Amino acid sequence: MSKAKSSRDRRATQTSVTRVTRSSIIGPQDSQRSKASDSGLVNDLSLMRVSEQKASLTRKGKSPKVSNAHQSSPTSTGPLVTIGRLMKLGRVRNIVVVAGAGISTASGIPDFRTPDTGLYANLVKYDIPYPEAIFNIDYFSDNPHPFFSLAKELYPGCHRPNYVHYFIRMLHQKGLLLRMYTQNIDGLEKVCGIPDDKLVEAHGSFATAACHLCYTPYPAEEAKQTIMNGNVPICTFCAGAVKPSVVFFGEDLPEKYFQHAEDFPKADLLMIMGTSLKIEPFASLINTVKSTVPRLLLNRDPVGPFERRPLKRGDYMELGDLTDSVQKLAEILGWHTEIQDLMFSQENGFMSSYTDPSSSGENSDSSEADSKSSESSEPSH
Helix, strand or coil, X not given: CCHHHHHHHHHHHHCCCCCCECECCCCCCCCCCCCCCCHHHHHHHHHHHHHHXXXXXHHCCCCCCCCHHHCCCHHXXXXXXXXXXXXXXXXXXXXXXXXXHHHHHHHCCCCCCCCCCCHHXXXXXXXXXXXXXXXXXHHHHHCCHHHHHHHHHHXXXXXXXXXXXXXXXXXXXXXXXXXXXXXXXXXXXHHCCCCHHHEEECCEEEEEEEECXXXXXXXXXXXXXXXXXXXXXXXXXXXXXXXXXXXXECCECCHHHHHHHHXXXXXXXXXXXXXXXCCECHHHHHHHCCCCCCEEEEECCCCHHHHXXXXXXXXXXXXXXXXXXXXXXXXXXXXXXXHHHHHHHHHHHHHHHXXXXXXXXXXXXXXXXXXXXXXXXXXXX
16 A cells, blocks of 8 residues: 555544645635625725726727716826725725735745746656646655755745735734735745734745654754755654645645634735635635625736626736836835835845844844744755
C-alpha cells in the first residue's frame, strides 16, 4: 500500500465533521447572497453610478442630457473616486480585503497563472505531470522532491513587502480593516506589520511545519534548513515527509479560515486584489457579503462575477497595474505620503538592522509588529 493511499484512508476516517478542502474546481460564481437593506448606502451608490455612466458617455463623444443639479466634473468620477468618496464620508468602517498572488508580484514573487511569467508556466524543470501536481497532497506523498525544490524559491526571507501591502496596513492603522483574507504563503502581510488577529492565511504559511501523514509538529526552522540543503525532512514518529504548513489541494483549510462566516456579513466594503478567483472555496467568499455591500476589484483582468456585462449594481472594477491602482486610491484618500513614510521608515529600519545588527538604539522605539517583522524576514544566504 502506498503512502498516498494510506494518507487518503486515514484522512477519510479521521473525523466525522464536514471537511472543507482546497480545490482548483471553480464553483458557481454567483451564489445567493444574504438580503439586507441599507437605503442610504444604496442611494449613495446609485448617484455615483449615474455619475460614472455620464462620464462614460462623454468619453464616447456623446452629451447626456442632465440637469445642473446632477452634473459632475470628469475628475470626480470613476470606480476609485466612488469608493474613495464612500470611505471619506465615513460610510465604510469594516473593510474585508481578499487578496491573491498578484499583490506580491511587485515584490519579485511571480503569480501562478500569468502566461509565460506565472509559476505554473515555468514548472517544466520539476518534471511533474501537470502544474497543480506540485501542490497536490497525494502527489507529494509519493514524490515530495518537486515541491521541496520549489519551496527553496518560495521560502520567506528573500522578498520585502511593497506598496500594496502597506496600503492594507494603513487600512488597519486607520481602524478600517475588519480582516484580510489572503491566499498567499509568502508571509509578506505579517512582515509589513498587519497584526495576526487581522489576518487569515487561508492557504497556510511556512511559519510552522508538520508531518503530512500523522501531523506531528516539526521545528519549522529545522525543516527550512533541511529543505534549503536539498534534503527532505523526515518525521521521527512515522518516517513520513515533513512539509511546511502550506495547504495543498486535497488538504483541510486552517481553522481560522472559518472566521469568514462572521466577518463577511459584517463587511461594509469588500476589496478584491490580485487574484484569479480560480481556487475554491476561497473564490466563493466574495459572494457572501450582503447584497448592498459594494465590491471593488483591483486586478489586471476581470475575474469571477466581474466578467459579466454590465457589472452587477454595487460592483466596481479598476483594471491594470495593481500598484498603480492602489496608489491612485491612496491619493484620493490623501494617504499616499503617509504610506510612503511608513514604507520608508520600516524598510529603512530593516536595512539598518540587517547591515548593522549591533546598532539597535536607533530603532528601539519601533513597534512590536515592526520588530517581529524584521526578525522574521531576515534573508538567509
